[in-house]
Structure formats: structure tokens, C-alpha cells
Amino acid sequence: MKIVTKLIAVFFMLQILCGCWDVKSIEKLSFARGLAIDETEGHNYKLTYQNLLPQSEDSQTSGKPEFVNVTSYGKTILEAVSDVAIKDPPIYSDHLKVIVVGEKLMRDQNIDQVFNHFIRDDELRRSSYLIAARGKAGDLFTKGSPNQQQPMPAEKLIDMTTHSGYNGKIMIPLRIGRASLYCQNHYSFLIQAVKNQKGKAKYDGAGIIKKVSNKLIGFLSADETQTLAWTLGTIKGGVMPTKDKGRPITFEIKKSKTKIKPVIKNGKPVFHISVKTKGVLSEDQNPKENSFSKSYLKRLENIFEKKLERDVKKVMDKLQHEYKTDPVFLSDHIRIQYPDYWHKVQGHWDELFSEADFTYDISFKIVNFGTVGK
Secondary structure (H helix, E strand, O other): OHHHHHHHHHHHHHHHOOOOOOOOOHHHOEEEEEEEEEEOHHHOEEEEEEEEOOOOHHHHHOOOOOEEEEEEEEOOHHHHHHHHHOOOOOEEOOOOOEEEEOHHHHHHOOHHHHOHHHHHOOOOOOOOEEEEEOOOOOHHHHOOOOOOOOOOHHHHHHHHHHHHHOOOOOOOOOEHHHHHHHHHOOOOEEEEEEEEEOOEEEEEEEEEEEOOOOEEEEEEOHHHHHHHHHHHOOOOOEEEEEEEOOEEEEEEEEEEEEEEEEEEEOOEEEEEEEEEEEEEEEEEOOOOOOOOOHHHHHHHHHHHHHHHHHHHHHHHHHHHHHHOOOOOOHHHHHHHHOHHHHHHHHHHHHHHHHHOEEEEEEEEEEEEOOOOOO
16 A cells, blocks of 8 residues: 555656756747957947758748847956847857957957956856957858858868868967966967958957966967967978979978977076978979989978978067067976976066077988879
């Protein structure tokens, strides 16, 4: 009898339980995939959400757009985000993948404070990518008309992050959680830069964020970004074009390895950077080309070696004397190998970095040159 009573009680309890109490029709939702943040007059904020609209068979045949842009304004980030909450249909940020920050905002404001709300928000993933816009961030989302023939700009930005294995000018994606960590631990760092080119987003170098102020102080070009990645050992692929006796030659990177060894001389850091690269001679327009000759290949390797050394000296000189900051974490090599010295100098590392000396040992090896040759 007791068992029957318990079963009846359980039965009635199940009746009053509400399954899927927060269920919502997917056709009435829009999912944020990209967010552009710009500064307006008076240090106010403009947010441009790019939202993916659910598609059905009917919407595909009727030409319903795949995405929509939703804009909101506020004196604070949270006020602008709250304004989005009253939009129809409701916006869900759980799938937000990329955050683009406008150039004016990054130059004027501490970016760590700008995306502080998104770090605190438990709905937004700390793995969302962070990108710096050359100009207005919203322009990357609003150019062109959203229709089925045009790819969603936010998705295009996400797709391009996977191309670093083919193009050394594309940085390894920086996630918002990692950027916040850099800011709070007083590191300068680089953010992948994007510009609007005839209505389409194009990766274009990197923005430099200065430590402590956490503000944008300038940009590196796409070629300078590749040179840094190559020299510091984070490159996965790419090409180096140059000339031999006035005719184009191109080296394609297949594998590269870097070793950085710091020493302290007279109280000043000296970095010895060794770069060993293997790759393909993918282009040689010399009519007398003879790639089967070891001496011929050795001469071309020497040309590429000198080209990379010239390039890295130029970009390091720019970081040291124009921007006067270390956004490539050379300080970590000092901190790890000379902890006592680092404890004394960490408060004025940028000044020491500006005076640091560099030596280079750059080696190229052509391991393939196609089927051309005498």
C-alpha cells in the first residue's frame, strides 16, 4: 500500500513539473555572430550587431536575408547592450564569434575597460575573436546589402582567421579572454587589423596596443606583421617575393623554426635571434635559371636571407624607436632566464627595450624548385 501511495504521489508531482520552461521558437530568434563597437561624439558608444536569421525552406525560396544588422547607442557599453534587449526579434549573444573595435575608440579609450562588460557577461564566450578596425568598425558590417548572394561579413571575418597557414600576413587569432589577460598583466600586444576595401573586409596588418594605457598607438603593415611572425617563430605559411638581377623570385615557406637567446651586457639586454626556414622556390623569372646547380640555389638562398634580415631590422627599429614598446613579448625571455634582473627592470621595460641590441642568424634552405632547370 505504501508503494502504491508513493507511486501516485510521484505521478502527480510529474504532472506539475514544467519541462522546457524556457523554450522559444527558433524562427523568432536571431543569433549574434559579430559585434562592431565604435565611439560616437562625447565618448558614447555605438554597437552594431550582425545577426544570423534562422532559415527555413520557405524563407530560402522567398529570398529572406540570411542576416540583419541591429544598431544601438548608449553612454556606456551596458546601456547600449540593454537597448538591444528591446529589439524585435530578441538577440542572443551565446554564439557571438567576433568583436571588431573601431580605430577612434581604441585610440581614445582603455580597451580593457571597453570590453569589461563582455568579460563579465556569462553569456558571452571568452573565446570570441578580437579584431581592430582601420576606421569605423561598423563599416565592416554595413557595406553592401544583406542578401542571399552576399556572404555574411561577420562569418567571412571568422573564416579568414583560418588562413594563416597559407598567408603569413594573417595573425593567429586573438581571443577576447587572452586580450583581457594581457591588459591586466601590463603587456603590450598586437591585434589583427582589418580595413574596408570596396565594401569587403580585408585583413591588413596589426594594431599595437600599448601596455598600462591599453590604447592603440599605431599600426604595422601586413608585410611587417608577416616579418615579425616569421622572426618570432609563429608563422605557419606565406611567401617572400624579391628580385634577382632585376627579375622576380619568390620563396614559399614550408617550415620555420626560431630560437631567441637573451643575454645581459653592461646592464642592457641583447637578443640573439636564430631563424631557420625551409621552403620552395616557387617562382624564378630568370631566363638563365639553373635550379639543379647547388651554387645557383645557394646564391638565391643568400638573397632571401639578406631580404628577411633587412625587413626584420626595419620593423624592430620601428617598435623600438617610433612606438617604443614591446608588443611581441620579448620581455618573457628576460623574465624566465634572468628573474632577478627582471624584478629590477620590469617597471621600465619599454625604456630598456628601446635600447636593446639585436643580432641575427638567418638561414634559408630551398628544398624544392619544381621541374625547371638545365
